[in-house]
Amino acid sequence: MAVILIADDEVRIRRLVADFLKRDGHTMLEASNGEEAIRLIEEHGEIELAILDVMMPEQDGFSVLRHIREQELTAKLPVMMLTARAEELDQLHGLQSGADDYVTKPFSPLVLCARVKNLLLRAGKSEDSNAHKFGELDIDEIRHEVRLNGEDIGLTPKEYELMIYFKNNRGIALSREKILNAVWGYDYFGDLRTVDTHIKKLRAKLGEYGSKIETVRGYGYRFEV
Amino acid sequence: MAVILIADDEVRIRRLVADFLKRDGHTMLEASNGEEAIRLIEEHGEIELAILDVMMPEQDGFSVLRHIREQELTAKLPVMMLTARAEELDQLHGLQSGADDYVTKPFSPLVLCARVKNLLLRAGKSEDSNAHKFGELDIDEIRHEVRLNGEDIGLTPKEYELMIYFKNNRGIALSREKILNAVWGYDYFGDLRTVDTHIKKLRAKLGEYGSKIETVRGYGYRFEV
DNA sequence: TTAATATGTTCACCAAATATTCAAAATACT
DNA sequence: AGTATTTTGAATATTTGGTGAACATATTAA
Numbered sequence: 001m002a003v004i005l006i007a008d009d010e011v012r013i014r015r016l017v018a019d020f021l022k023r024d025g026h027t028m029l030e031a032s033n034g035e036e037a038i039r040l041i042e043e044h045g046e047i048e049l050a051i052l053d054v055m056m057p058e059q060d061g062f063s064v065l066r067h068i069r070e071q072e073l074t075a076k077l078p079v080m081m082l083t084a085r086a087e088e089l090d091q092l093h094g095l096q097s098g099a100d101d102y103v104t105k106p107f108s109p110l111v112l113c114a115r116v117k118n119l120l121l122r123a124g125k126s127e128d129s130n131a132h133k134f135g136e137l138d139i140d141e142i143r144h145e146v147r148l149n150g151e152d153i154g155l156t157p158k159e160y161e162l163m164i165y166f167k168n169n170r171g172i173a174l175s176r177e178k179i180l181n182a183v184w185g186y187d188y189f190g191d192l193r194t195v196d197t198h199i200k201k202l203r204a205k206l207g208e209y210g211s212k213i214e215t216v217r218g219y220g221y222r223f224e225v
Numbered sequence: 226m227a228v229i230l231i232a233d234d235e236v237r238i239r240r241l242v243a244d245f246l247k248r249d250g251h252t253m254l255e256a257s258n259g260e261e262a263i264r265l266i267e268e269h270g271e272i273e274l275a276i277l278d279v280m281m282p283e284q285d286g287f288s289v290l291r292h293i294r295e296q297e298l299t300a301k302l303p304v305m306m307l308t309a310r311a312e313e314l315d316q317l318h319g320l321q322s323g324a325d326d327y328v329t330k331p332f333s334p335l336v337l338c339a340r341v342k343n344l345l346l347r348a349g350k351s352e353d354s355n356a357h358k359f360g361e362l363d364i365d366e367i368r369h370e371v372r373l374n375g376e377d378i379g380l381t382p383k384e385y386e387l388m389i390y391f392k393n394n395r396g397i398a399l400s401r402e403k404i405l406n407a408v409w410g411y412d413y414f415g416d417l418r419t420v421d422t423h424i425k426k427l428r429a430k431l432g433e434y435g436s437k438i439e440t441v442r443g444y445g446y447r448f449e450v
Numbered sequence: 451t452t453a454a455t456a457t458g459t460t461c462a463c464c465a466a467a468t469a470t471t472c473a474a475a476a477t478a479c480t
Numbered sequence: 481a482g483t484a485t486t487t488t489g490a491a492t493a494t495t496t497g498g499t500g501a502a503c504a505t506a507t508t509a510a
Contacts (some may be wrong), residue, residue, distance in 0.1 A: 069236075075236065075257075098235070098236070098237055100237065100240070102429050122240060122244060142397055142398065143396060143397065143398055143447065144394070144398030144447070145398075145440050145441075146284050156442065156443070157442055157443025157444070158443075160443070
């Protein structure tokens with residue numbers, strides 16, 4: 001739905017962000033340092049959002065951001081900053097950097113996706129509805145609740161995020177590892193079986209729709225509309 | 226409900242103001258400098274309110290204001306000035322600049338919205354009711370008070386603004402961050418827990434209606450009609 | 451059928467989020 | 481300036497949720 005640049009020197013992070021945003025239908029461009037980021041932004045006229053890591057070789061995120069804001073053509077480009085530490089966050093605030101949003105590492109990919117959605121909405125680039133209805137199952141992201149036959153089923157935070165993840169990936173088999181990385185964050189190293197426990201609870205709360213979360217034996221789970 | 230121009234060289238501020246006023250149903254036009262502001266005002270005959278930053282490239286806010294007042298067609302246009310410093314405020318007063326209202330940066334978006342509403346009311350352009358009644362809970366923006374069973378419950382300024390924010394966003398889950406940005410101002414970076422404290426007090430004063438402010442665990446709060 | 455492996459289920463302990471209280475700091479009022 | 485009020489976030493209490501071990505059950509392979 002949009003062309004997005006991710007600039008970070010860590011391949012792992014780039015891949016992670018790119019993968020998730022690709023799945024939301026975005027076209028991803030990657031840069032491994034600040035210089036490359038600037039080059040891509042200037043060459044491609046169609047970039048609609050830039051995600052910049054603060055710490056990068058050649059030119060750091062602040063420097064790239066400043067450059068973006070100085071150029072007439074890119075001055076209005078929505079920019080999201082990735083910061084590793086609280087101090088950098090302070091710096092962001094203190095300098096009135098002009099970033100539109102910031103996310104501290106480590107982040108949950110889902111949270112990042114949600115914020116990207118938000119930024120694009122603000123920029124008037126996106127139009128998808130935040131409410132999904134599958135039969136009598138309502139996933140309402142505005143109210144931040146899931147209803148069955150009109151009744152809030154009272155999901156806990158993790159259950160809710162799990163639900164959103166499934167909703168965004170319906171019909172796709174998801175390994176426990178993927179789920180853990182998406183919902184718990186990429187640097188979470190807990191037991192894979194924890195996923196099962198949450199699936200169990202989510203299934204129970206979904207009632208008749210519990211069976212919509214299918215077990216993919218030997219792999220993971222899949223949410224079927 | 227009205228066509229409003231926001232002129233400021235900082236994208237962030239323009240976005241912020243535009244977002245909030247759009248949500249109140251206004252149509253927003255944006256200009257990033259004084260020259261552009263004048264051009265838009267002359268081209269669009271239907272602008273009903275102009276919000277001008279004092280510090281802008283090309284032509285500063287005072288200059289734009291003077292231009293507006295000099296032209297027969299726009300002389301009566303309500304104008305709100307945004308000033309960054311107290312000195313500029315002095316200048317505004319001292320020069321009898323002819324602005325209808327002024328807001329100092331940093332401002333709370335809600336305060337700005339309220340003042341815009343006021344200006345439009347004065348100009349006879351707006352007609353929406355400023356009083357909301359939910360059962361025995363009266364939110365009266367004219368009298369600037371909230372009544373329970375007809376009795377003013379004596380909200381403090383922050384509590385009142387919080388209440389208004391909730392009223393304007395009922396049924397929507399609001400993160401602490403959003404609340405802080407909206408009620409405390411866009412550049413306030415205090416403790417998120419502060420929100421809890423104010424919620425606590427507001428809930429107490431709302432009595433039986435306190436429970437209408439629901440906790441959305443792991444996210445924030447939501448006001449239910 | 452049996453063994454091996456994977457998933458389902460339960461539960462007690464631990465972690466995290468929120469509620470509440472409070473006193474210092476900021477602000478407004480006189 | 482002095483007083484009263486409001487705001488704030490630290491400290492503490494309470495509530496709620498997350499976690500993974502343990503055991504049960506189901507599936508698959510041999």
